[in-house]
Amino acid sequence: GHRVTLYEARDQTGGQFLLAAVPPHKEVLKELVLYLRGQLDRLGVKTVLNRPFDPGILDQERPDAVIVATGARPAVPEMEGIGGAKVFNVWEALSDPGPLGERVLVLGGGGVGAEVADFLSEKGKKVTLVEMREGIALDLVAHLQHYLNLRLKNKGVEILTSTKALRFEGNALRVEDARGERNLTGVDAFVISLGSAPNGELAEGVKKRVSQAWVVGDAAQPREVMEALLEAEEAAVKI
Ligand SMILES: Cc1cc2nc3c(=O)[nH]c(=O)nc-3n(C[C@H](O)[C@H](O)[C@H](O)COP(=O)(O)OP(=O)(O)OC[C@H]3O[C@@H](n4cnc5c(N)ncnc54)[C@H](O)[C@@H]3O)c2cc1C
Missing domain, CATH: 3.50.50.60 (FAD/NAD(P)-binding domain)
Structure with a gap:
């Protein structure tokens, strides 16, 4: 029942998991991304592509809660x-x-x-x-x-x-x-290929300004998709 807006810096959702599906015999991983995109459509999540989130959005939108899931980049x-x-x-x-x-x-x-x-x-x-x-x-x-x-x-x-x-x-x-x-x-x-570094830059600013704020997945610490999904779900059910 929450009204949700998803901001994505790139021109498509899916993050690193799109790359995870590229090596041989891993194509099936893309199914998860397609499933989740289907859920966004089905549940009416407003998805804003090509829009890096910045603190100015907090002034415009005044959200009750923010989940930072900005992932990681190559170290x-x-x-x-x-x-x-x-x-x-x-x-x-x-x-x-x-x-x-x-x-x-x-x-x-x-x-x-x-x-x-x-x-x-x-x-x-x-x-x-x-x-x-x-x-x-x-x-x-x-x-x-x-x-x-x-x-x-x-x-x-x-x-x-x-x-x-x-x-x-x-x-x-x-x-x-x-x-x-x-x-x-x-x-x-x-x-x-020496690991990843979290995109954690937004986290502190958001936490200072929004009382309900969570940092989940690789943005907290680079790991795998199950951890990202689990932490996202744990945050979502607490809102
Ligand atoms: C080559 C490779 C293979 C992998 N193989 C596997 C595997 O087999 N199994 C497995 O479980 N995991 C695998 N992983 C790891 C897995 O992809 C990540 O753990 C998972 O994608 C993390 O999800 P996330 O949502 O936290 O972050 P990400 O997938 O990194 O998504 C973060 C998203 O946030 C966006 N973003 C960043 N900053 C901003 C901003 N300021 N505003 C708006 N949007 C922003 C990014 O564009 C991106 O779309 C692999 C990773 C790589 C690179």
Whole structure:
């Protein structure tokens, strides 16, 4: 029975989950976005696209409650030499792989980095995946780890584990592993997959001005969609 307005900065709803559905065999995730869009229509939620929320909207709308669900953005590491390297983030790589060229090094082999490597190799690129831990996709459940490893190996992706990135040296990445330091060369582009940073900037201002205010999902702390949905629902039922 609440009168709800949804402000979305981009030209469509769905956030990062649209990108989550891009790697091979993950297309089904888009169904959740389509379902939720259907619910917005069915329940008459006023959806304002291409409109970043700003505190001025609080003066106009004077809402009784605000839920901040602004999500997260790719984290940019402060690595020496990064400014001089041809670097892309995960969102860019998944949205438009063309400009990356043929030989791509993905830095960070968590679940997201491994899926990006899977996607890029499917696009015919020669991919190297660099991870400092002893295995890739260690944050995913065991069966997903297993099949990702299998797929990447079958497609000839070079997987370098227990390998720590030290700095960029022009078109090379200086790394250290058990054998010592060396340069990884022959790369057209680097994709950085070293986690996300919350878009938490709005939260404090909103909390100061609106007594019923919540920060949910990746805006509070980058995690996965189930946490985002659960926290959003918990906030909604408290209003
Ligand atoms: C490549 C990739 C793969 C992933 N795979 C999985 C997976 O397999 N399973 C899983 O559970 N999770 C996965 N995730 C994580 C999952 O997508 C996120 O945890 C989830 O989307 C978080 O939802 P959210 O609504 O909190 O934030 P987001 O999805 O980031 O949505 C935030 C929205 O807020 C908008 N916004 C930001 N600032 C403003 C503003 N000022 N005004 C208005 N709008 C604004 C953004 O444009 C965006 O649409 C993946 C993420 C990525 C990037």
